[in-house]
Amino acid sequence: MPSHDTFPFLKGHGTENDFVLLPDPDGTLHGDLAPGLVAALCDRRAGLGADGVIRVVRTAAYDDPAAVAVRDVATWFMDYRNADGSVSEMCGNGVRVFARYLADQEHVPTTEPLRVGTRAGVKVVRFEDDGRITVDMGEPDVDGETKVGVGERTWAASNVGMGNPHAVAFVDSLDDAGPLLEAPSYDPQVYPRGVNVEFVVRRGERHVAMRVHERGSGETRSCGTGACAVMVAAAVADGARSADAPAGADVAYRVDVPGGELTVTWTAGGRLLLTGPAVLVASGQVPYSFAPVA
Numbered sequence: 001m002p003s004h005d006t007f008p009f010l011k012g013h014g015t016e017n018d019f020v021l022l023p024d025p026d027g028t029l030h031g032d033l034a035p036g037l038v039a040a041l042c043d044r045r046a047g048l049g050a051d052g053v054i055r056v057v058r059t060a061a062y063d064d065p066a067a068v069a070v071r072d073v074a075t076w077f078m079d080y081r082n083a084d085g086s087v088s089e090m091c092g093n094g095v096r097v098f099a100r101y102l103a104d105q106e107h108v109p110t111t112e113p114l115r116v117g118t119r120a121g122v123k124v125v126r127f128e129d130d131g132r133i134t135v136d137m138g139e140p141d142v143d144g145e146t147k148v149g150v151g152e153r154t155w156a157a158s159n160v161g162m163g164n165p166h167a168v169a170f171v172d173s174l175d176d177a178g179p180l181l182e183a184p185s186y187d188p189q190v191y192p193r194g195v196n197v198e199f200v201v202r203r204g205e206r207h208v209a210m211r212v213h214e215r216g217s218g219e220t221r222s223c224g225t226g227a228c229a230v231m232v233a234a235a236v237a238d239g240a241r242s243a244d245a246p247a248g249a250d251v252a253y254r255v256d257v258p259g260g261e262l263t264v265t266w267t268a269g270g271r272l273l274l275t276g277p278a279v280l281v282a283s284g285q286v287p288y289s290f291a292p293v294a
């Protein structure tokens, strides 16, 4: 039962990339959203368990420059935090779950495009007739080759920016990267703020499968920005699109992740559209006494 001793939460996921949502329309939780609280909420044994926390706040109620900058065009801002409490610019699965929350709980219309503020700019969301959600993820930043490693093994990787950083490595088998209990190694000069690393195999024509180790969260069951980065690396490697001259016909890839299936379309105009499911699974109240003191 809601009370001033508790704050509300919801739990949701997109292809099993799971999130704790904290409805905070008036921005009253901001001061309390310390990294320690985020990490405690995401703890799978002692907390609610999640890959990240998404605070749902009105742009008008948040003084982050990214929210202030988009107040004229977006009512809502996705304040995304990784499971370790760190801040990220963007989350492709999270923004679909965020949109699902707004539709179900805040009654935003699903018949027209929804503009969501994020630290990577405004994302336009469309609700599909089949229940899936499509997000215009913008134009990728394709920035050459780098290297990633796990233990003794290293792989060439494509550096693809999706608002957040990604390194995409094609491997012979998804098992090659091992259990991914630790973050893969990467070049800190290329990625001074860390990186999300995707391992990819081909499954067929315009069909790939991936695993991901997410910056700040470890191995997860899916990553929407990661699926976009993987699609871009695959389309460029296949000659389906060129990194330098992305204009052409729309190209769509199916991207399998451990938690399901995503579709990424690289439009003729050079933008990436990410389509996939988004569900809310639970809601409840967290006692303020749960919050760690430090």
Ligand SMILES: N[C@@H](CCC[C@H](N)C(=O)O)C(=O)O
Residues within 6 Å of the ligand: 017, 052, 082, 087, 088, 089, 090, 091, 092, 093, 094, 164, 165, 196, 214, 215, 216, 217, 220, 222, 223, 224, 225, 226
């Ligand atoms: N799972 C997300 C990405 C979340 C942020 C990422 N870990 C980062 O630090 O950049 C997605 O679906 O895109």
